[in-house]
Amino acid sequence: MVASAIALGSTGAAAAPCSNPNALGISRVMTVDARAMPLIGSHDYGVTLPLAPGEVVLTFDDGPLPPYTNAVLKALADECLRAVFFMVGRQARANPELAWQVRAAGHTIGTHTQNHPLFRMPADRAAYEIDTGIASVGSVFGTQRALAPFFRFPGLFRTIEGEQHLRSRGLMSWSVDADSYDWKKISSGHMLAHTLAELEKRRGGILLMHDVQPKTALMLPALLAELKARGYRIVHVVPKGGDPAEDLVASAMPPQRADPIARPPAAAEPRAARHYPPAAVPAEGPPPRIQPGGNGLFEAIFTASGHRWGR
Numbered sequence: 001m002v003a004s005a006i007a008l009g010s011t012g013a014a015a016a017p018c019s020n021p022n023a024l025g026i027s028r029v030m031t032v033d034a035r036a037m038p039l040i041g042s043h044d045y046g047v048t049l050p051l052a053p054g055e056v057v058l059t060f061d062d063g064p065l066p067p068y069t070n071a072v073l074k075a076l077a078d079e080c081l082r083a084v085f086f087m088v089g090r091q092a093r094a095n096p097e098l099a100w101q102v103r104a105a106g107h108t109i110g111t112h113t114q115n116h117p118l119f120r121m122p123a124d125r126a127a128y129e130i131d132t133g134i135a136s137v138g139s140v141f142g143t144q145r146a147l148a149p150f151f152r153f154p155g156l157f158r159t160i161e162g163e164q165h166l167r168s169r170g171l172m173s174w175s176v177d178a179d180s181y182d183w184k185k186i187s188s189g190h191m192l193a194h195t196l197a198e199l200e201k202r203r204g205g206i207l208l209m210h211d212v213q214p215k216t217a218l219m220l221p222a223l224l225a226e227l228k229a230r231g232y233r234i235v236h237v238v239p240k241g242g243d244p245a246e247d248l249v250a251s252a253m254p255p256q257r258a259d260p261i262a263r264p265p266a267a268a269e270p271r272a273a274r275h276y277p278p279a280a281v282p283a284e285g286p287p288p289r290i291q292p293g294g295n296g297l298f299e300a301i302f303t304a305s306g307h308r309w310g311r
């Protein structure tokens with residue numbers, strides 16, 4: 001089953017126009033003002049996006065990572081869907097072409113720190129991880145304007161200091177309403193059942209998934225089919241003032257393997273960043289806290305890439 005997911009994700013088919021007349025599709029696009037809604041997600045904040053019953057926002061953390069992100073893109077494209085991807089800076093720098101594919105498919109790009117530390121970060125570390133992650137992901141696209149001012153704490157390990165830093169930069173902290181548990185060592189079938197049960201509790205909401213997880217790549221087509229069967233509607237969230245298509249064309253930077261961080265991100269900004277002030281990026285971040293986890297293919301790849309197991 002893993003092999004089929006790898007094969008599905010071997011090309012950048014996600015950018016192709018939608019041609020599935022029976023697709024689940026996007027029911028509406030919600031434009032949000034990050035400064036007006038700095039903290040969202042009922043798991044941590046008790047408030048969430050203004051969603052109607054039955055509306056779901058798909059979110060994917062920790063990528064990009066082939067071949068699983070490719071498979072997720074394929075599943076979303078097959079159903080004419082768009083989601084929010086919270087990218088890790090290190091992952092985007094390691095896989096710039098794949099990050100570009102996510103962007104080219106029209107998905108919203110948020111960030112998820114530079115190194116994905118899984119603990120409550122002290123104030124200085126939080127500021128470093130937030131700013132460096134944004135600069136790294138932005139450098140892949142040649143401009144931080146390609147990013148939405150959306151951020152999610154790794155492991156949902158939020159702190160008051162971290163939230164204050166986000167607010168000072170006009171960033172929006174995204175918690176979740178429903179957790180797929182795809183980061184736990186459970187089967188894809190268990191994950192599907194759990195995800196549907198979580199969504200049923202609230203009749204929708206912000207759904208947390210991970211595009212670096214084999215089980216997510218495998219299960220996503222079935223989940224999307226079940227969401228359609230149950231009458232759920234998918235909402236694509238974009239930032240106020242953002243124009244993904246315009247930004248993508250304007251940046252006109254082809255995907256490339258060369259280390260994008262070698263070029264200071266501020267130099268690529270034709271004018272003040274729309275969402276962020278320029279951030280300096282050290283050539284190397286602090287060493288990631290690596291914890292070998294599990295015994296599967298994902299763990300081998302993800303641990304080798306310098307990340308710990310967990311949401």
Ligand SMILES: [Zn+2]
Binds near residue numbers: 062112153154310311
């Ligand atoms: Zn994460």
